[in-house]
Amino acid sequence: MSVQTEIYSKMESAIKNIKSTLEENHKKGVRNIGVLPVYAPEELVHALGMFPVGLWGGKASISKASRYLPPFACSIMQTVMEYGMGGVYDALDGALMSTPCDTLKCVTQNWLSACPHIPAVTVVYPQNNKVPSAAVYLEQELLQAKEALEKIAGRKLSEQALAASIEVYNENRKAMQRFFDVVSEKPGCISAKHRHLVAKSRFFLPKEEHTRLVSALCAELENSPEMKWKGSRVVLAGIMAEPDGLLELFDEFGMAVVGDELAQEYRQYRTLVPAGKTGLSRLALQWQDTGCCSLVYDPEKRRSEYMADMAKRLKADGAVICMMKFCDPEEFDYPWLKAALDKAGIPSLNLEVDLNTPSLEQARTRLQAFSEQLAAI
């Protein structure tokens, strides 16, 4: 097995075997905390010696969740609720969530009666994130989350431990940023599916191990010989690009993903935690630096130009906007993203993403047509 393949298979098995990992953790006395999208102070979980695992939904047939959500809720939250109610998350000792959209506000509430066996810890991030009072408020909010998590962990958080965890997370973000750059410089060096796997496995592996794997992978990729990529180069926008079958289509049609601003991927590691006095104040400052996201107040809609600039900088031939069905924050941004991309001369495709679509036929047809359009340019 080549080094690369070995790394991918470790990442894959982390995702596939998450259930047994969580059970193993319990045997070792380690608590597990589910972390819902999109932003959460995961460092607190880590610093308390608990194991954070990302809850971004998946494939599920919806039955129990329909007691709480009508069919026009996004498939991430439909499936998160279904898993929660169906016992899939039973090895969790808590769930950490935030409320950047109306759907998540409601999920924090539904959770209380739908999954009473998994205590919810809610952080309400300030939308007006650039004003100084927001950081003050957020610090208080984080303090409450910290106390709630301490209860679950059965121990107190030390300032030192938090500083160390922030370091671990920043290292991981830097490794991911390096990975992002390597891949964008060498289109075709990794499949779209594996590129996603690297980002997704962050939610399933201990961060230290993930950093090691990503760094080793980067070294491999950096040293791999130049190859002439004959296909096209695309960038992705949106909440997430799943299921895997969707990404396999990119590979099939010769579209290399050279960059993304997906909520599940780049937006997770784009903003480092800055220096500052205390751990909590640093996390609050990080939020102040967060932007160009559909879920953070963006009065000038800079996200659209940011996306267009990224596409140009990465010499993308096209952009695929992975539109999570029923995600209104993203839907409001779409016309602006498209306009900015048009203006920059980058063709774009609005591709519907629904974790629960039984077939990818429509996506196949649309991606194929788009790849042909790009090839013709």
Next chain:
Amino acid sequence: MPDSNLNSRKLSAKLTAEYYERLYTAKARGKLVAWATSIVPQELLETMNVEVAYPENHAAAIASRKGALPFLERAENSGYSNDICSYARVNLGYSQTLESEILNLPKPDFVICINNICNVVVKWYECLARYFNVPYILIDVPFNHEYEVNQSRVDYIKAQFQDAIVKLEEICGKPFDYDRFEKVMEISQRAARAWRRAMDYAHRVPSPMIGFNMFNYMALIVCLRGREEAVLLFETVAAEMEALMAEGKSQFPGEEKYRILWDGIAVWPHLAHTVSTLHGMNVNMTGSTYPDAWTILYDVGDLDGMAKAYASIMNNICVQRQVDLRTQILTASQCDGAVYHLNRSCKVMDFMQFDVRKRVHDATGKPYAVFDGDQSDPRNYAEAQYETRMQALVESMDEQKK
């Protein structure tokens, strides 16, 4: 000052006309126009003498006069998904020309948004600010997953009031008049109390009021909350209710056999159908969550109280408090049942509604009906479904009465 001899209907019409006249002539009179969300801290704007347009009101007016579709389609053609709240779609479609045969708004000089109703408005107003290239003032009110609004939220909101004042001073080019602010707060409190008092007459048994008339008054409480005219109007309504009760009469046509709580926004494009179906079954709407939404009460001068009041809007509170609110209305207005509008536009209301209605039912034992609708997209409503569900509700209420 409006004529106090008019009845409430004529007075409403007159105040509405005057309000729009003020809006249309604002620019000529050298005044600035803001576009604002429906439960904005209007005190700040009134103090600055800004004329305020309310896109949600405007969209509702257009929809109730069956004019929403072309605007919805225009927004959709510009790339806004038809999943987006239809108020936003009507308004984003309208913004492109600012022309409607039904009702118009002047172009905004700035927009101001408070997300105490939903986060949709944060995004919607981003689009407006960018489209019109005007300043955007956001007052962010964090969702209260705890029962009460805690102090760190209050402090954050208060600080944003202060930031908004600084921005308003910049935009308007004049200092904020704190004396006038006190005065506006005082009027706003009287208006809120008058509104509350008038709407509470619906609770009487039998109710002197056609409950659905609340929806008509709503447009005015939205846009006149900080003005004397609102006090006058709602005092007039209250006096009319008193008079009706003294005579043992009611506005309600026929016999009020059943009393219901209506949960959610009206179905503006099909208002007549929703109302006449219920009235035809002798059902009066005597309880609604709406009167509460615009009862913004605080002590004059108390900014903590003001911040709390604006943060405690029904969409911004935890499920338990939402359940308590409805249980209390059902009890206070002696309702026999509840009707829940599963509004295709409004995720923040819908996605807690399932749990809320079940728990309200558990707490009160009152039957309820749910129907699919939309406040301003006429395509998302089916008369037949509505009728069947209401019929079933009436049967359940009958059962209970036996």
